[in-house]
Amino acid sequence: MTESNSPRIVMPRIVVLGVQRTDPPFRLVEIDGEVVGEATSMLDVLAIASAAGIRIHDLDDPGVVRWVGGDKLTWRTH
Structure with a gap:
């Protein structure tokens, strides 16, 4: 297999982690592997x-944002 035929793994710069069980609930936001805030x-x-x-430009683009433990509409725990 040549390099050009290999699947490309894209790691987005922004990762939004799972909902924290607090009041109010929030999600940690990482940029380039560093926690930079709460959303x-x-x-x-x-x-x-x-x-x-x-x-x-697109919160649903997995090359831009990775949503862990839910999607962009998940802001509360079940």
Whole structure:
């Protein structure tokens, strides 16, 4: 198998971790492997990314944002 035929693994710069069981619940946000903030909504994720100089055009693009323990609509524990 040549390198050009190998699957490419893309690691997004932004990772939003699972919901923390607190009141109010939140999700930790990592940029480049470093925890940089807490988000309680998608808007918080966008604001944290913007503060780091990252523009997000599509929150559903796995090459841009990785959602752990739920998707962009998961902000509460079950």
